[in-house]
Amino acid sequence: MMKCRVAAFILSVGLVSFYQAQTITGKISDAQANIKAYAEVILKKDKIIRSSITDENGNFRIDAPEKGIYELDVLVDGNIVYKQELNIYGNINKNIIVKKETEYNIQEVKLTARKKIVERKVDRMVFNVENSIASQGMSTLDALRNTPLVRVQNDNISIVGKNGVSIMINDKIVNLSGTELTNYIQSLRSDNISKIEVITTPPAKYEAQGNSGIINIILKKNPDLGWSGSLSTSYVRRSEDGFSNNVNLNYQSSKINSSLKLRQYDNKKRSSEVNSIEAINSLFSDDKRLDMNNGIGINFSSEMQLTDKSKIVFVYDFADVNQNMDIRNVSDYKTFSTRDSLLSTYAEHRQNAQTHMVNLYYDYKIDSLGKKLSLNANYFSNNPENEINFTTDNLTSISSKSFRSYNYTKYNVWSAQGDLVLPFKFTTFETGMKFSMFDNKSNLKYYRVNEFPVIMPDGTNLFNYNEENYAVYISAEKILSDRWTAKGGLRYEYSIIDGESPLAGTNQKYNYGQFFPTAYLAYKQNTNNMFTLSYSRRINRPFFRALNPNRWYTNPYTFAKGNPLLRPSYNNNFELGYSFKSKLNLSMYYQNVTNSFSQLVTYTEGIKTIDYANMYNENNVGIDASYYDTFFKIWEVSLAANAYYTKSKNIIPQIVGQKSFNFYYSINNTISLSSKKNVQLFMNYSQMLPGTFGNFKSDGYSMLNIGGKISLMDKKMQINIFFEDVFKKAISQGQSVYSDFIMKNKNYYDLRSFNISLNYSFGNSKVKGANKNINFDERNRAK
Structure with missing residues (x-):
């Protein structure tokens, strides 16, 4: 009974109603009524105060820390597509129709607003x-x-x-x-x-x-x-x-x-x-x-x-x-x-x-x-x-x-x-x-x-x-x-x-x-x-x-x-x-x-x-x-x-319990051979050095994978070719x-392999x- 009461108490806390937020909410779409999923919404006053990303349906929510006049910007793919000055004194709900990105000077935010890889x-x-x-x-x-x-x-x-x-x-x-x-x-x-x-x-x-x-x-x-x-x-x-x-x-x-x-x-x-x-x-x-x-x-x-x-x-x-x-x-x-x-x-x-x-x-x-x-x-x-x-x-x-x-x-x-x-x-x-x-x-x-x-x-x-x-x-x-x-x-x-x-x-x-x-x-x-x-x-x-x-x-x-x-x-x-x-x-x-x-x-x-x-207790x-990072716009390294x-x-x-120092690392390289990035080569290498797990002592392993991919027909067809565990070291x-x-x-487990795959989208x-x-x-x- 006590456990049921504890569970009921935890749930009831989450259902308590607090006072309403001083919040800007709404939906973002373009002139053709196409929603803008994953657009960036920025609220700023001289500098960026808050930022948010629209969900899959184009909805957004962003909070203002205090009342006042702010600038609201919307960015798609790092480019400003909407700007408006807002006098915020309470909750605001608005549907935003974004314009073409060329109507604004995109250079001012090009370096800061674009999504990062990680x-x-x-x-x-x-x-x-x-x-x-x-x-x-x-x-x-x-x-x-x-x-x-x-x-x-x-x-x-x-x-x-x-x-x-x-x-x-x-x-x-x-x-x-x-x-x-x-x-x-x-x-x-x-x-x-x-x-x-x-x-x-x-x-x-x-x-x-x-x-x-x-x-x-x-x-x-x-x-x-x-x-x-x-x-x-x-x-x-x-x-x-x-x-x-x-x-x-x-x-x-x-x-x-x-x-x-x-x-x-x-x-x-x-x-x-x-x-x-x-x-x-x-x-x-x-x-x-x-x-x-x-x-x-x-x-x-x-x-x-x-x-x-x-x-x-x-x-x-x-x-x-x-x-x-x-x-x-x-x-x-x-x-x-x-x-x-x-x-x-x-x-x-x-x-x-x-x-x-x-x-x-x-x-x-x-x-x-x-x-x-x-x-x-x-x-x-x-x-x-x-x-x-x-x-x-x-x-x-x-x-x-x-x-x-x-x-x-x-x-x-x-x-x-x-x-x-x-x-x-x-x-x-x-x-x-x-x-x-x-x-x-x-x-x-x-x-x-x-x-x-x-x-x-x-x-x-x-x-x-x-x-x-x-x-x-x-x-x-x-x-x-x-x-x-x-x-x-x-x-x-x-x-x-x-x-x-x-x-x-x-x-x-x-x-x-x-x-x-x-x-x-x-x-x-x-x-x-x-x-x-x-x-x-x-x-x-x-x-x-x-x-x-x-x-x-x-x-x-x-x-x-x-x-x-x-x-x-x-x-x-x-x-x-x-x-x-x-x-x-x-x-x-x-x-x-x-x-x-x-x-x-x-x-x-x-x-x-x-x-x-x-069998054991363990501390790690x-x-x-x-x-x-990306170098020279063609070489991506992880x-x-x-x-x-x-x-x-x-x-x-x-x-018998064990103790050891374990180390694993990997290096992934992808190089684009054309400006359209439709031909790429990759080489990935990983290695696990000797170590222990529970009562098991591992001798370690390594693996080298190489290959490439080609995109054809306006990227509707992709061909991928790669070799896995080239030197048969993943033992x-x-x-x-x-x-x-x-x-x-x-x-x-027979990891060394040649792989080729084709995909066609229609x-x-x-x-x-x-x-x-x-x-x-x-x-x-x-x-």
Whole structure:
């Protein structure tokens, strides 16, 4: 009851009404009624007092610090298109019709008003893609490779210094993961992107789940009506061939904005995983793997403008995915130097999964001052069927055994959320609440296959898992003066967990509630120097497979399973940032992680078990640095580095904590060979030096990517060609330190590749289509 009262109190605070602001609001459009999204609005009196950027619908809001006479300017692409003197003595609401930029002398603001490539905000770093020559005419995935603080390796996206990342488009989470997420992002074009926001310490509005940051992709919006579309195809050659194809169709009218996206892929690659357990009883294992992943997907989204103040969005996504593997394994078991047995195993993994996702979103603008109510509801289902057939030959005793493992899992996830934005003169409030529920079931059967299948000991198990999460938050942002901006928030989350193994007669039921505060402070000394300070607390809840005790066998003596006793880990993040001319960005940070969980390997009496456990606490202190600049108008350079000291302390006796200094850096270069920038070459290099993570010591890696891109037919067709991991140096190699043995590994996942892609845009290229994505973070834990 007390927890419910606390949650109700937090929400009620956000709904308190304050006195009205002395504010200028309105909408900006041109003489043809075309709205001006992302225009810059400046309020000045001898010098710039306030500035603001219009939203996707051309709306703006700017506060005057006191009554008096001001000049109001509007700039588009760095050029003044409107000027007016205003006598401000109260709230003003006006619709502005801008004129042609040639009617004003644009030289006076040309150097100061144009958008910079990189900008630092109070709670995020902003990369203005539309101003970057290196990020035009390519897929969104390729544009992310050029974004400061973002790392893309083997199509896996991460933020430097973070364990994970969530992808948003226009402030809404993309409800896809893994290969499906990669193919979806690959289908979006960078020409349609206005900016990419990198949020390293997410505000209270966003889920507290995961020690992860957020990448928010903001798309351009244009009111032009009609049809548009694009066709894209790509080919990648690793050790095997891979293909992907995408079709996008967009339609926009005065009331409806819809998109239909079709995706298909068929990729193969060969991977190698070599690991050894070195102790009195040792094990050497060598996997040669062929991955065969293919799938199709469809995404339909439609946005309907109900009234001038309200709109509704519907999104449906379907995917049919096959993730198959053929694995040949050799395992050598020894006591001291004497061989006990030598096993050869051939395994066929076959998994098919069909996913359905439905999202419904409603947005209501309460007034012209920016008050807004947003409601959304989401449903996701996934029913993967996994079958493993393997035969193990004992080469020392000349015997053979065959087995079959069948696992059927059913995921269902529901969520509902409401958000309220309340701008007042005192501050801008955001508040809301969210409910989510997981209902997951898993059925395992494991057979010895002779003439008739025989159930093995521990070969059958059922696991039912139910989780309910309740969340409420409030945040406030205040411009304290011309130089100071503050933002703070508090989120409360309450969880009820119920995990049951009916056949074993065990049940894990518990609940917990936690507060997650966030705080930000920004100081803009002048136009060249800006300082930021931030803090956030987050939680990392286990995903379903890490909790599921069902066993996944790879040979008779090696299996992986989950741990229903696994508990969440918590993370505290502190960051001090500095930006110089929006080109050089520095960030000093401290991270404290408690109760961190990871995979735990045990090796007892010849049985290798891969489990999950809460293993260690960890402290990281370091600095991020990035520099972005353009030289001679044709050479764009991006430099990034991350240096930090890490120390982990074990909380279970099986592992040994580690400490080390870690260093990562990258250098990205793009050169335009023509004045129209339709032919470009690039060379990107990154390296991770040896370091530690938890109880793992990494030997480091490096990667060199080179390539080029050509734009044809007035940039309606783009051709991209690049080589990834040219020297085959992106090898995951190192050792995990346990109290009674050392486990070494050397893994390579076929990263060296040749890639070529073609994209053709047709129709009205200014029509961007509906790209609304609903805030549905929980979907990513259903794996």
